[in-house]
Amino acid sequence: xxxxxxxxxxxxxxxxxxxxxxxxxxxxxxxxxxxxxxxxxxxxxxxxxxxxxxxxxxxxxxxxxxxxxxxxxxxxxxxxxxxxxxxxxxxxxxxxxxxxxxxxxxxxxxxxxxxxxxxxxxxxxxxxxxxxxxxxxxxxxxxxxxxxxxxxxxxxxxxxxxxxxxxxxxxxxxxxxxxxxxxxxxxxxxxxxxxxxxxxxxxxxxxxxxxxxxxxxxxxxxxxxxxxxxxxxxxxxxxxxxxxxxxxxxxxxxxxxxxxxxxxxxxxxxxxxxxxxxxxxxxxxxxxxxxxxxxxxxxxxxxxxxxxxxxxxxxx
Amino acid sequence: xxxxxxxxxxxxxxxxxxxxxxxxxxxxxxxxxxxxxxxxxxxxxxxxxxxxxxxxxxxxxxxxxxxxxxxxxxxxxxxxxxxxxxxxxxxxxxxxxxxxxxxxxxxxxxxxxxxxxxxxxxxxxxxxxxxxxxxxxxxxxxxxxxxxxxxxxxxxxxxxxxxxxxxxxxxxxxxxxxxxxxxxxxxxxxxxxxxxxxxxxxxxxxxxxxxxxxxxxxxxxxxxxxxxxxxxxxxxxxxxxxxxxxxxxxxxxxxxxxxxxxxxxxxxxxxxxxxxxxxxxxxxxxxxxxxxxxxx
Numbered sequence: 001x002x003x004x005x006x007x008x009x010x011x012x013x014x015x016x017x018x019x020x021x022x023x024x025x026x027x028x029x030x031x032x033x034x035x036x037x038x039x040x041x042x043x044x045x046x047x048x049x050x051x052x053x054x055x056x057x058x059x060x061x062x063x064x065x066x067x068x069x070x071x072x073x074x075x076x077x078x079x080x081x082x083x084x085x086x087x088x089x090x091x092x093x094x095x096x097x098x099x100x101x102x103x104x105x106x107x108x109x110x111x112x113x114x115x116x117x118x119x120x121x122x123x124x125x126x127x128x129x130x131x132x133x134x135x136x137x138x139x140x141x142x143x144x145x146x147x148x149x150x151x152x153x154x155x156x157x158x159x160x161x162x163x164x165x166x167x168x169x170x171x172x173x174x175x176x177x178x179x180x181x182x183x184x185x186x187x188x189x190x191x192x193x194x195x196x197x198x199x200x201x202x203x204x205x206x207x208x209x210x211x212x213x214x215x216x217x218x219x220x221x222x223x224x225x226x227x228x229x230x231x232x233x234x235x236x237x238x239x240x241x242x243x244x245x246x247x248x249x250x251x252x253x254x255x256x257x258x259x260x261x262x263x264x265x266x267x268x269x270x271x272x273x274x275x276x277x278x279x280x281x282x283x284x285x286x287x288x289x290x291x292x293x294x295x296x297x298x299x300x301x302x303x304x305x306x307x308x309x310x311x312x313x314x315x316x
Numbered sequence: 317x318x319x320x321x322x323x324x325x326x327x328x329x330x331x332x333x334x335x336x337x338x339x340x341x342x343x344x345x346x347x348x349x350x351x352x353x354x355x356x357x358x359x360x361x362x363x364x365x366x367x368x369x370x371x372x373x374x375x376x377x378x379x380x381x382x383x384x385x386x387x388x389x390x391x392x393x394x395x396x397x398x399x400x401x402x403x404x405x406x407x408x409x410x411x412x413x414x415x416x417x418x419x420x421x422x423x424x425x426x427x428x429x430x431x432x433x434x435x436x437x438x439x440x441x442x443x444x445x446x447x448x449x450x451x452x453x454x455x456x457x458x459x460x461x462x463x464x465x466x467x468x469x470x471x472x473x474x475x476x477x478x479x480x481x482x483x484x485x486x487x488x489x490x491x492x493x494x495x496x497x498x499x500x501x502x503x504x505x506x507x508x509x510x511x512x513x514x515x516x517x518x519x520x521x522x523x524x525x526x527x528x529x530x531x532x533x534x535x536x537x538x539x540x541x542x543x544x545x546x547x548x549x550x551x552x553x554x555x556x557x558x559x560x561x562x563x564x565x566x567x568x569x570x571x572x573x574x575x576x577x578x579x580x581x582x583x584x585x586x587x588x589x590x591x592x593x594x595x596x597x598x599x600x601x602x603x604x605x606x607x608x609x610x611x612x
Contacts, residue, residue, distance in 0.1 A: 031505050032418060038410030039419075042433050042479070045472050049443060052450035110345025118339060127346065134353050136594065138533025140562045141587050144569055145356045148363070148580060180349045210335045231438070238440025240536035245569055265442050265536070272445065272540040278454050290446045294439070301438045 053294055056287030063281065069288065075251040075262070077285045078271075084285065086292060088251035092168065092261035093296075096243055099172025099257065100179060100236040105229060107176075108183025112225075115184070116191040117213050128188075135181035143245030146174040151246065161258065166248025168261035174246065175239050179232040186231065190224020191217050223308050230304035234297045240265040264293045360591070364584025372585055376548040377564060381577040386586055389564035391550040392463070392543070393532060396560055399467025400531050404478045405524055407471075409513075412482030412520075417508055437476040444473040445540025453541050461542030464554040469541050470534060474527035481523020485516040518608035525601040529594050535562035561590050 061069070064084045072085015111131060115124050151170040155161045163169060194217050202212045218225070248260025249270050262270075267289055276282035375385025411433075419426040448469030452459050459465040489512050497507040538560055545567035547559045559567075568583035 025503055028503055028505050032414075035410045035414035035418060038407045039414045039429050041407055042411060042436060042475060043429060045436060045447070045475070046432050048451055049439065049447045052447055052455075053443075056450070107345045107349055110342045111349055114339075114342035114346050118342060127350070130350055130353070131346070134349065136529065136598065137353075137356075138535070138562060138590060138594075140533065140535045140565055140569075141356070141360065141591070144565070144583055144587060145359060147569065149355075149359045177349065177352050184349075208331050208335055210331075210338045213338075234438055234440075238442065240440070240442045241566070244536075245566070265440065268442050268446070269536055269539050272449065272542070275542060287446065287450070290443060294443055297438065297440055298435075301435060305434075 049294070053287055053291040056284050057291045060284040060288040063284065064288075073253040075253075075267075078282060082281060085253075086264075086289065088253040089262055089264045089267055089289065090292070091253060091255065092243075092247070092251065092263040093237055093265070093293075095168050095255060095257055095261055096172040096175060096239075096247060096263055097233060097236040099169060100176035101229070101233060103173050103176025104179045104183050104232055104236075108180045108228070108232070109187055109225065111180065111184040112187035112191060113213060113218075116188045117209070117217060128185075131184055132181050134177065135185075139178065139239060139241040140245070142174050142178050143241045146170045146242055146246035150174055163258040164248070164260055166246065166250070166260040168243075168247050168257040168259070171243045171247035172257065175236050175242050178239065178242065179235050182232040182235060183228045186228035187221065187225045190221040190228070193224075194220040223310075227304050227308045230300060230307065234300040234304070237300065238265060238293065238297055240269050244269050264289050264296075268293070357591075360584050360587050363581055364586075364588045367581040367585035368588050372582075373589070377546060377559075377567075378548075379577070381573075381579050381582060384568075384579075384582055386561065386564055386589065388547050388550055389559045389561045389586070390589070392547075392558040392560045392563075395463045395551045395554070395556075395558060396467045396470060396538075397528055397532060399464060399554060400471045400474070401524065401528060403468055403471035404475055404527060408475055408478030408524070408527075409482050409520060411475075411479045412486055413508060413513075415479070416483050416486040417504070417512070433476050433479055437480070441473055441534055442536040442540060444469055445537030447472065448537060448541040459555070461544065461557060462555050463551050463558045466538055466541055466543060466558060466560070467554070469537050470531040473534065473537060474531045477527040477530060478520075478523050481526070482516070482520050485519025485523065486512060488519060489515045515610060518604050518610075522601045522605050525597050525604070529597040529601075532593065532597070533562055533590060535566055538563055539566070561586060565590070 069084050069086050071087065072083065073087045074083040074085045075088045076083045115128060115131075119127065147165070147170075150173070151163060151165060151167065155163050155167075155170055161169075198216055198220060199212050202216045207215070243263045244266040247263060247266060249262050249266060250260035251262040251267075252259060268286055271282050271286050274282070276286060372385045373390065374387055375383060376388050377386070378384040415426070415430065419429070421427065421430075448465055451457055452465040452468055453461055493511050493515065494507050497511045498504070502510070543563045544557050544559050545563055547557065551558045565583050565586040568579040568586065571577075571579045573579050
């Protein structure tokens with residue numbers, strides 16, 4: 001020890017050897033090993049998801065042609081002979097997602113701008129948690145609301161629309177409300193991190209509050225805003241209970257949103273509920289549709305991560 | 317120069333009108349979102365409050381609507397949450413400790429674990445159901461559609477939330493605490509176990525409660541792993557078949573009501589009970605955060 005420390009002092013780096021433990025502590029290593037194992041569980045989860053999906057999907061494509069699946073426009077897997085064109089399910093998913101975004105983008109961004117730029121701190125502190133409460137309510141509650149209140153009372157009653165009791169419009173709008181907190185919360189954080197000096201500079205040049213908000217704060221926060229919208233979109237694509245309950249289970253190759261449109265998620269839930277036996281064609285379609293859903297959300301998430309990296313403004 | 321003058325001094329009339337209109341528009345956005353939440357809660361309360369009583373909580377579900385209750389589902393949910401908590405607390409906290417205290421962020425495998433956790437948080441919940449079905453219920457592990465499989469599936473689903481909250485709580489403990497402990501001769505694990513972890517417990521507990529309150533309302537993954545919707549017994553162990561509150565509510569929503577049997581109030585009462593549980597859990601989380609929050 002003595003010799004080592006003098007040698008270290010001579011080399012001008014006294015701290016390096018003196019911090020080293022006197023003997024190896026095996027207990028510490030064992031604990032560290034356990035921690036690494038725990039961390040690996042999350043990697044195993046991803047591997048498990050990909051493996052489970054791909055294994056049965058490959059078997060599925062042994063029975064059904066890839067082209068018939070990807071480009072077919074008729075989805076009736078449980079009839080004899082089955083027809084496995086997935087496009088109607090994708091149409092349903094995109095229709096509800098598009099409607100949801102049409103609702104959530106303006107409302108979410110409006111709420112975010114208000115909370116970030118206009119609201120007094122006290123108002124903000126009360127309203128933000130209330131808005132986030134929307135995100136904490138189980139989606140089955142929104143499904144119940146869409147089916148028993150929104151379609152009959154609002155769409156049919158108030159707006160006098162001739163929609164079926166199960167329709168993509170109500171499901172889409174309610175999903176839109178469900179994802180407002182995602183858009184609002186992340187966008188608001190992003191707008192609040194725009195430095196005050198930028199606003200003051202614009203005010204100093206004679207800009208009004210409206211101009212500062214729209215032309216200075218909004219563009220400066222754009223990367224966060226886009227990320228929030230993309231994240232909300234991936235949430236809308238993966239939402240199950242609202243579409244299962246209020247959107248119906250009738251696949252439709254078309255865009256009549258007043259009628260039932262089955263989505264990818266609703267099909268998985270409805271089919272799994274029927275307790276499909278292992279190895280049956282229903283069981284395999286479950287995984288093929290699951291893979292399709294997983295790939296779509298993965299692509300959306302990658303776009304989001306890339307977009308944030310590319311356009312992030314870094315302020316001091 | 318009058319326009320310029322206006323810009324510096326008082327805003328011109330049209331600008332003020334535009335500003336006010338914009339502000340009104342923003343308030344309207346927020347009001348619409350909060351308003352829908354209010355309408356939703358009031359609607360559910362009106363539909364369900366007449367049915368929510370002790371009979372409802374004590375009875376098992378039944379074909380005749382006036383005798384049906386939620387007991388099996390309530391106990392199913394309690395069992396599921398127990399399994400879920402026993403899984404996410406050790407695994408989530410251990411992962412957070414590893415990533416925050418041991419892992420070198422420059423190493424590619426550590427970055428991979430982090431990126432992976434971010435991605436897992438964005439995977440649709442129903443996909444976790446498929447994972448549970450393929451691995452836990454059938455396939456290699458083959459537990460069957462039992463409490464253990466359901467609880468673990470929900471655990472995997474909310475694990476990223478616990479890890480992310482745990483890391484934030486650990487990061488909030490200042491390095492000086494660690495340095496002080498090490499300087500007194502403690503090993504790294506002694507430092508973490510006796511100094512860092514106790515200081516981070518409130519933050520971690522808040523994260524765990526919020527994760528459980530996400531898990532308690534999840535329906536889709538449980539449908540896929542095969543929770544049974546009509547069941548008239550409480551789970552007796554982790555190897556027992558089960559139903560859960562959201563599953564029971566879904567069953568009542570999807571049943572066709574008629575003049576004799578109206579299942580809609582049952583669904584609404586179930587939802588009310590679920591929301592009450594959620595509010596209680598969230599209040600505990602907020603209380604924990606405020607009561608034990610430490611300023612360094």
